[in-house]
Amino acid sequence: NNSKGQLFLSTRASKFLPFQEVKIQEMADQVPVGHIPRTLTVHCHGTLTRQINPGDVIDVAGIFLPTPYTGFKAIRAGLLTDTYLEAQHVNQHKKAYDDLVVDARTL
Template sequence: MMEQRSRDPGMARSPQNQYPAELMRRFELYFQGPSSNKPRVIREVRADSVGKLVTVRGIVTRVSEVKPKMVVATYTCDQCGAETYQPIQSPTFMPLIMCPSQECQTNRSGGRLYLQTRGSKFIKFQEMKMQEHSDQVPVGNIPRSITVLVEGENTRIAQPGDHVSVTGIFLPILRTGFRQVVQ
């Protein structure tokens, strides 16, 4: 509010102070594979499927609890009162510390940013572990499994033991720190 009072109405907002599209959006978009596309077995999902829309059939073996995932972080400056928005695309992010507003830059006041959780946007997030059906496993082999990341209104749909057909984009996930060593 202080920023709106101090700035000229004709002036354009800096890119970091503009409202991100993720904050303004009030809908979720889901894709469904074409009806001609047959569901794949988990064993058939390979490197050629990376980045493509894939439909996979299997049994849900494990479901994590639903957790919040930050999509847009909103900060407020303690010196000038400007709001700064940081869209987040990865599972981890580095919070902003110094105010990037024009007022703090010209005055060299070194305003510090504080995270405003009420102004930030969160979505529901859940991890689901799927395993291939027992009839799809070759004799003497161990059933293969795949981790599915579920977001938004698709959370809490499947329970362990459910037979599901999941459509999504197959992507590798880079694990860092201790998780990389464990898996």
């Protein structure tokens, strides 16, 4: 395109959507001794944002997609790509303490 000039942000004509990029990793008890836990990037949109906090134990269902390299990096990488998970559903196993209901059974 090579067009020169300045860019101006038009917030009135823009639509901002909630987005969160989360890195998840294996549980410590599932990692073999002497190995590094595997990690995966998860992209959350809309209502799935701000549901996951550090230290949460979760199940994620989604679409496993490639992130192709662009520019000079694509020439050197060949057919390799980075991958990420596009989250469709998040299920938390361990809830925060504020969600805990205190009654006679929990005391």
